[in-house]
Amino acid sequence: MWSGDWVAERLGVELDGDERLRELLGLALRRNPKRAHLLVSHVLGKHVPQSPSLVWRSGYDLGVRVRRLLGDDEARRSVVLGYAETATGLGHSVADGLALAPYLHSTRRPVPGVARAGGFEESHSHATSHLLLPEDPELLAGDGPLVLVDDEFSTGNTVLNTIRDLHERYPRGRYVIVALVDMRSTADRGRLAEFAREIDARVDLVALASGTVRLPEGVLERGRELVAEHERAADGVPGPVSPVSPVSPVSPVSVPVQRDARRLVRVDLGWPAGVPDGGRHGFTAAHRDRLEAAAPGLVGQIAAALPADARRVLVLGFEELMYAPLRLAVGLEAEVEAEVRYSTTTRSPVLAVDDPGYAIRSRLVFPAHDDPADGPGDRYAYNVAGGGFDTVVAVVDSVADTPELHAPDGLLAQLARHAEHVLLAVVPSHVPGAQAVEGAPERQETPxxxxxxxxxxxxxxxxxxxxxxxxxxxSEVELEAPTEEREEAIQSGGAHYAESLPVEYQPSEQYQExxxxxxxxxxxxxxxxxxxxxxxxxxxxxxxxxxxxxxxxxxxxxxxxxxxxxxxxxxxxxxxxxxxxxxxxxxxxxxxxxxxxxxxxxxxxxxxxxxxxxxxxxxxxxxxxxxxxxxxxxxxxxxxxxxxxxxxxxxxxxxxxxxxxxxxxxxxxxxxxxxxxxxxxxxxxxxxxxxxxxxxxxxxxxxxxxxxxxxxxxxxxxxxxxxxxxxxxxxxxxxxADRAPTWEGWAAVERISTAYGINDVNLVKPGVGETTRVLLRRVPWKILAQRGAGADLDHVRLLAEQRGVDVEEVDGLPYSCVGLIHPQYTRGATGADGKAVTGK
Incomplete structure (x- = not known):
């Protein structure tokens, strides 16, 4: 049975093309107003757990084909550009096949201090904006070929948007488009050819297979109906995903910890200093050599941490962090006797249906855990639940090793419900500026x-x-911003709180007394x-x-x-x-x-x-x-x-x-x-x-x-x-005494956040000190005070009165008081009465 039969039968979607097309692709439905169907790759390592060596080899072989197409001289002058989030690992593997080409992938994660070298839109995606943030501003400025890598080449719109943006800044004479599958229509092929003539550049295409998707009239509306129908039938939880039992919050530094009668073990990889975690800011041939030299040791750390009885192991990457976990998985597959598979988490919401004729059989849902610029939201791991994995090795970058990752509803807790053993390996997030760009002398950090x-x-x-x-x-820089304006920028993700200062509060005479x-x-x-x-x-x-x-x-x-x-x-x-x-x-x-x-x-x-x-x-x-x-x-x-x-x-x-x-x-x-x-x-x-x-x-x-x-x-x-x-x-x-932290404060904050419908623990500030800060610096919503609290809270009551903020006395509060920041800029926030919080 083909993993696209379920969608094909119900929507009339047809996949025509090379014999290998169905071997490479399945079909699923997604909650996307722009495109109902999703082509699910069997060799990408995103939605479908697959042999890591097969995933890496698919990209590597495409890179070898590009090198042959260009010739060694042009291949050395080329730059490889991959697309976030699905093709970051694929693009990196293609760059491996080109051997000497530097690699960069687009990103949806803004990084302070790194200037944009370009950006473009992916019109059909659920998250459309791409940024290009090379650490070396000259990375894209050469005149050698630019190799653009995506998992599928469907309409060509994304590639056109990319080339249009970059060609204005860094014109060049040759582009090579690389994809696992080329699914363009005849009209799309003609449009790209016309665009190449318009900019006077040669554009080549390299793909594993080609074909077309035939969509009947009304497919988008029918697809929406199917998604709604199956999500209602599953009571909002598609696929065989068991409810997750509450577990205690886990400190990111705890090793190991008990979680639902299973063990979470942190693996210290010993990641080589100076080697980036991926291509977000550029990855050079020298970086590749250093990673290859370090790879046996990195893999050895994971292999040593695997349980002795491990039989089926999943190495699970994280959104744009695809290549580092892929290379770890490739090495592990060769190192251990257990069956090893590889996939990654994703931002993309897809319907899960437990049917052998459907590509997405199960879905895990968990909160974002890397402080994303677009605010809190759900993330997903597909085909993990029910996959028969006794051990999961979760690989994240250090930016994503947050309390949300370790929370009771976080990714690690979800994985622990479906695998006997969960290992966590953290790759240090590359900080631009911490290392010199390739070719420049290393910056000597001396006192x-x-x-x-x-x-x-x-x-x-x-x-x-x-x-x-x-x-x-x-002192001479104007950094202060009005409190409400500052709060809106912080909560909307438009600015970080440390990029500005609140206007310094001047206490009244009564407050000074x-x-x-x-x-x-x-x-x-x-x-x-x-x-x-x-x-x-x-x-x-x-x-x-x-x-x-x-x-x-x-x-x-x-x-x-x-x-x-x-x-x-x-x-x-x-x-x-x-x-x-x-x-x-x-x-x-x-x-x-x-x-x-x-x-x-x-x-x-x-x-x-x-x-x-x-x-x-x-x-x-x-x-x-x-x-x-x-x-x-x-x-x-x-x-x-x-x-x-x-x-x-x-x-x-x-x-x-x-x-x-x-x-x-x-x-x-x-x-x-x-x-x-x-x-x-x-x-x-x-x-x-x-x-x-x-x-x-x-x-x-x-x-x-x-x-x-x-x-x-x-x-x-x-x-x-x-x-x-x-x-x-x-x-x-x-x-x-036993002074071991119990993290009671964190648990209390989570309870308060849920009870008051705030949906963001960062807006709950517990204790007298933090409550005072809320009243002085932020936009307070209300103050929770321990019933009967005395003079310790006199200044809190005075500040609350001056700012027109209610003080609500409650029982059983583990702190003297708790300050709640106004969630007016947080989507979907509700008050304790269940009514929506609409803001000002």
């Missing part, structure tokens, strides 16, 4: 390239010995928490640990910086230790400032560094730092940094080193720069921060008249002596 830390009074109102800021001064009263009330409590976290850090570095007893404090600017200063003062006051203290930038979704880590590694032992922050909420920065340190090491940076964070308060139970796990008011959260040395939050924007720069920040010198940074520090430090005995007693209890 002399990086400036010395900024210090007060030239930068910040802190004394120069209190903290050194590993930042660049952007509230801050002073709160500080006087809580100073001893804060002093005790400072003492406990500092003594815990010092105790963990006592004799016999092999680590220096003089740690280097590195605070995460800016909320962590006042805490770092206080910890430094405590160590000096109680122990006579003069601890170095620096402040660095970390940005959610972008990681820590790698240049700051390089500076630290050049001046201190990385093992001596202790990262410091103010408090935890749901643990997003905790996870971000762990991933950032791994990425830094994977990219060839110094090893030895411990990503564990020491915090003053850990109400989210996200870290092991803390002063308290109570959620109480830390007055430094009540204000912005005027309690943080007059420094803004950090900024990371491509036009301001280059590859050799620290992240940026502003020094608000003009606010010196309202600065209470020193007053805050002095008030807390004045209470050190009176809390000394309490600190000593509490530290003994802390050191003997």
């Amino acid at each position: 002399s390239m990086l400036p010395e830390p900024l210090r007060g009074p030239a930068f910040s109102s802190y004394a120069p010995d209190e903290v050194g800021w590993l930042l660049q001064d952007l 509230l801050f002073k009263a709160a500080l006087e009330t809580s100073a001893a409590r804060i002093a005790q928490a400072v003492g406990v976290v500092t003594e815990t850090v010092l105790a963990e570095r006592s004799e016999g640990t092999g680590r220096s007893e003089r740690p280097v404090l590195v605070s995460l600017a800016r909320a962590g910086t006042p805490v770092g200063v206080l910890m430094r003062r405590w160590a000096q006051h109680r122990h006579g230790l003069d601890l170095p203290h620096y402040a660095v930038s970390i940005v959610r979704g972008r990681g820590i400032d790698a240049n700051a880590l390089r500076w630290l590694a050049a001046h201190h032992d990385p093992a001596d560094v202790v990262f410091v922050d103010g408090w935890t909420g749901k643990g997003a920065i905790t996870r971000e730092l762990a991933q950032a340190v791994r990425d830094f090491e994977d990219a060839g940076g110094a090893k030895g940094f411990d990503p564990e964070i020491a915090v003053l308060a850990d109400p989210g139970s996200c870290v092991r080193t803390y002063g308290t796990r109570e959620d109480f008011l830390i007055p430094s959260a009540c204000l912005n720069s005027t309690v943080s040395g007059l420094i803004s939050r950090t900024v990371l924007r491509a036009d301001l921060v280059g590859p050799d720069d620290f992240h940026g920040a502003k020094f608000y010198r003009e606010l010196a008249g309202t600065d209470v940074s020193g007053h805050f520090l002095d008030t807390v430090a004045a209470r050190f002596d009176e809390v000394g005995d309490a600190v000593d007693a509490q530290v003994k209890e802390v050191l003997s």
Whole structure:
């Protein structure tokens, strides 16, 4: 039976052409208003698990044919361009066959700091916009042949759009189009030939097979009806996909963890430094040689991690990340006795029907997990459920190794319902600028390239010995944006929160008095928490640990910086230790400032560094730092940094080193720069921060008249002596207790997100500190307060009143309060009453 019979019989779709056509293709239906049918390739490795060697060889052999067509001289001058997302691996395999040709694929993932070299539209696709983002701006500028690779050549519109865009910028005399199948009509063939004459260029075509799809009248409407009919019959869950039982959230750094009585194991690949994860920014012949040399070791890591009884293994790639997992799968297929298959996840929504005459038999649905520019949404893995796989090796890039990947409804949990063993291998996402472009001398990253830390009074109102800021001064740059405008850009994906600054909040006289009263009330409590976290850090570095007893404090600017200063003062006051203290930038979704880590590694032992922050909420920065340190090491940076964070308060139970796990008011959260040395939050924007720069920040010198940074520090430090005995007693209890993070905060945030229909955990900000930030910087929707919470929330109530935000008292809240950001720009958001949230 042919895997297109089901569609052919019901829609009257006919596939005519070469004898090999049905061997290469099946048919399915998709939810797409522009095209009802989907040609499902059996050799692409996207929707249908296939032998990886067959997938790779299909592309490689096409590349060999192109090399013969062009001749060796022109082949050396050619550039291969693949199409996202389905043909990224195919294009790379074609480039392998051409041997010396550099490779680039289009992408739907915008990358800050990389200029567009072109873009085009794919008119029939569910996600139409393609970007070209080569790290080397000259990659497409040569006059050699351009080889364009797609899985199918259907109407030719996508190729025409590509050539039209690129030919205006980089005219050349020859193009070669490569596809697994050429399905153009006679009219389409004529249109392409006419276009080639128009631009005065030669256009050749190379394909494994050719044919046409005959579509009866009304096929689009009938296709929609069929999709709706079968999704209704399946109650919205097409195919044999079992419901997924809730499981506990998993930290990305946990190895291994228990998940639904099965094991998730993280495999450390040891990816070679300087080798890109794919062709998003270009992949040269030199990169290919280095990957080939490293491949046996990479494959060996996975083979060693496979269970001894593995019999049928699926290597599952991730959307545009097709080639790296394909090459791992090819090597694994040759290495182990188990049957190995390869496929990848996808953005494309396709109907699944459990029928042997239909190409998509089952479907797994899970949330996007790479912070996509188009916002949250569903992603899919086809023909995995029911495929008989006892082991799945999921391969993602580091940008996609997020809490969403590890969530109870995430991809890993879905896979665990259908395979006894799930392995996770993370390939470090290539960061443009971290390596020199091919042919240029390698950039030497020496300490002399990086400036010395900024210090007060030239930068910040802190004394120069209190903290050194590993930042660049952007004080003269206009970075502030109105709060509502900024919020809309962030939620719509048009901008990242770190690319601008909120307008600095100027507290009213009433609010300033509230801050002073709160500080006087809580100073001893804060002093005790400072003492406990500092003594815990010092105790963990006592004799016999092999680590220096003089740690280097590195605070995460800016909320962590006042805490770092206080910890430094405590160590000096109680122990006579003069601890170095620096402040660095970390940005959610972008990681820590790698240049700051390089500076630290050049001046201190990385093992001596202790990262410091103010408090935890749901643990997003905790996870971000762990991933950032791994990425830094994977990219060839110094090893030895411990990503564990020491915090003053850990109400989210996200870290092991803390002063308290109570959620109480830390007055430094009540204000912005005027309690943080007059420094803004950090900024990371491509036009301001280059590859050799620290992240940026502003020094608000003009606010010196309202600065209470020193007053805050002095008030807390004045209470050190009176809390000394309490600190000593509490530290003994802390050191003997089980301090393993439970991630209760993350679980609570997910429950709140579901209960209030927000659909994005990033819009839920738990704890007093984060709630205050919401009221000062973002567009708050409502505040949830623990019923009966007292004076700790006076400033929250005042700010909420000033901004016209409801404070809703609730029972059973694990935090004193939770701030909910207005989801007015999040599609499909609903309130607690089930009504749609429409915005302003």
